[in-house]
Amino acid sequence: xxxxxxxxxxxxxxxxxxxxxxxxxxxxxxxxxxxxxxxxxxxxxxxxxxxxxxxxxxxxxxxxxxxxxxxxxxxxxxxxxxxxxxxxxxxxxxxxxxxxxxxxxxxxxxxxxxxxxxxxxxxxxxxxxxxxxxxxxxxxxxxxxxxxxxxxxxxxxxxxxxxxxxxxxxxxxxxxxxxxxxxxxxxxxxxxxxxxxxxxxxxxxxxxxxxxxxxxxxxxxxxxxxxxxxxxxxxxxxxxxxxxxxxxxxxxxxxxxxxxxxxxxxxxxxxxxxxxxxxxxxxxxxxxxxxxxxxxxxxxxxxxxxxxxxxxxxxxxxxxxxxxxxxxxxxxxxxxxxxxxxxxxxxxxxxxxxxxxxxxxxxxxxxxxxxxxxxxxxxxxxxxxxxxxxxxxxxxxxxxxxxxxxxxxxxxx
Amino acid sequence: xxxxxxxxxxxxxxxxxxxxxxxxxxxxxxxxxxxxxxxxxxxxxxxxxxxxxxxxxxxxxxxxxxxxxxxxxxxxxxxxxxxxxxx
Numbered sequence: 001x002x003x004x005x006x007x008x009x010x011x012x013x014x015x016x017x018x019x020x021x022x023x024x025x026x027x028x029x030x031x032x033x034x035x036x037x038x039x040x041x042x043x044x045x046x047x048x049x050x051x052x053x054x055x056x057x058x059x060x061x062x063x064x065x066x067x068x069x070x071x072x073x074x075x076x077x078x079x080x081x082x083x084x085x086x087x088x089x090x091x092x093x094x095x096x097x098x099x100x101x102x103x104x105x106x107x108x109x110x111x112x113x114x115x116x117x118x119x120x121x122x123x124x125x126x127x128x129x130x131x132x133x134x135x136x137x138x139x140x141x142x143x144x145x146x147x148x149x150x151x152x153x154x155x156x157x158x159x160x161x162x163x164x165x166x167x168x169x170x171x172x173x174x175x176x177x178x179x180x181x182x183x184x185x186x187x188x189x190x191x192x193x194x195x196x197x198x199x200x201x202x203x204x205x206x207x208x209x210x211x212x213x214x215x216x217x218x219x220x221x222x223x224x225x226x227x228x229x230x231x232x233x234x235x236x237x238x239x240x241x242x243x244x245x246x247x248x249x250x251x252x253x254x255x256x257x258x259x260x261x262x263x264x265x266x267x268x269x270x271x272x273x274x275x276x277x278x279x280x281x282x283x284x285x286x287x288x289x290x291x292x293x294x295x296x297x298x299x300x301x302x303x304x305x306x307x308x309x310x311x312x313x314x315x316x317x318x319x320x321x322x323x324x325x326x327x328x329x330x331x332x333x334x335x336x337x338x339x340x341x342x343x344x345x346x347x348x349x350x351x352x353x354x355x356x357x358x359x360x361x362x363x364x365x366x367x368x369x370x371x372x373x374x375x376x377x378x379x380x381x382x383x384x385x386x387x388x389x390x391x392x393x394x395x396x397x398x399x400x401x402x403x404x405x406x407x408x409x410x411x412x413x
Numbered sequence: 414x415x416x417x418x419x420x421x422x423x424x425x426x427x428x429x430x431x432x433x434x435x436x437x438x439x440x441x442x443x444x445x446x447x448x449x450x451x452x453x454x455x456x457x458x459x460x461x462x463x464x465x466x467x468x469x470x471x472x473x474x475x476x477x478x479x480x481x482x483x484x485x486x487x488x489x490x491x492x493x494x495x496x497x498x499x500x
Contacts, residue, residue, distance in 0.1 A: 263462070
């Protein structure tokens with residue numbers, strides 16, 4: 001609506017007295033709505049009429065009603081509906097104005113964890129990595145319990161003490177090599193995705209500490225692998241109902257590789273999200289932004305870019321490739337990442353889009369547990385709640401992946 | 414073609430992706446591609462793919478099969494040595 005008296009100071013919204021917008025939906029926006037056509041066409045309007053509300057401003061396709069009344073009345077209505085298994089949320093109706101002059105956008109919402117900065121730059125502390133802080137996983141009430149995460153990489157040091165007692169399944173797709181990690185890359189990635197969030201007497205570094213780990217060795221101790229090994233690993237993960245597959249691997253090939261298009265599509269059909277490293281072929285300091293390589297440039301595989309602790313794009317992090325699916329989809333911490341390492345060394349700090357990818361995979365697992373979503377819906381949720389940055393989307397996609405918290409998206413009461 | 418090829422012809426690694434409708438008949442497709450001279454190393458039922466080795470001449474024959482969506486040469490990927498600064 002247009003208010004001719006509005007000025008640039010009248011930005012945003014103002015509340016309409018004693019008017020409320022009721023949404024018949026799940027109690028939290030993170031929960032799947034159970035409101036089907038029957039509820040929206042019959043139960044909801046019946047309940048409104050029983051309470052004396054007009055149906056003139058009830059919109060059944062949306063499941064939304066705008067009603068007159070004070071908050072006590074609406075709260076009582078909400079409680080009666082809840083008792084009838086008819087969940088709803090409500091918010092005061094707002095008045096909107098045409099924006100007659102450009103105005104500065106409000107700062108993006110940030111999550112504050114006691115003792116840690118809510119904005120960059122972040123630094124590793126004795127208890128937590130900067131990456132854990134940046135993706136807001138510290139303090140998230142959700143864990144990922146019951147979610148299966150496959151990490152297809154150089155194997156895993158299953159004897160690492162930080163993973164004692166964890167549910168771990170390993171398999172090698174590399175001829176002549178067992179599933180142990182003769183390189184270190186795989187153990188580091190698994191540590192970020194599924195390692196402990198906190199450690200007694202040490203620094204936590206993981207995202208999804210209760211996930212079931214499926215460590216598929218598709219790269220040999222020399223760090224190399226082929227399509228046949230990687231596709232076999234994806235097939236194995238799907239046959240084991242893994243909800244998330246993390247692939248910190250790739251080739252600097254600008255063309256989309258058809259087998260990964262089919263594999264990514266099939267995975268989403270089965271409710272599995274594949275995330276892959278965008279690639280480290282950029283040299284931004286020398287004006288070379290690089291390009292997203294295969295398999296991350298496949299349209300059904302989520303491509304992950306790397307940012308540093310100030311949320312600047314990492315010098316090596318590849319830029320969107322101008323083909324369908326070649327875009328950067330999301331970003332995550334990928335510079336100076338501390339995580340697990342095989343053998344006596346136990347820990348290592350390294351950089352790469354390989355390190356950013358398991359941050360997203362682990363958060364995806366947490367989000368899967370928090371929302372019950374999978375596949376394409378999980379992809380959409382990840383993108384939706386990521387933290388927007390001012391950098392170009394060709395470099396950071398939707399922004400930095402964020403862990404869910406139980407008090408988010410519940411503004412509708 | 415009969416599916417026989419000169420013994421000294423170069424074998425390369427390939428991935429066969431079958432059509433959606435043929436995904437449930439992967440073993441039948443396997444038999445068909447093997448008749449063309451394709452050696453199947455792995456059957457990937459969840460993906461509807463076969464991986465294996467064949468000379469280029471056999472691949473053209475495999476690609477022409479109705480049940481086959483695409484035949485693509487294997488590419489290799491790698492991660493850099495563990496002591497590299499960027500992984």
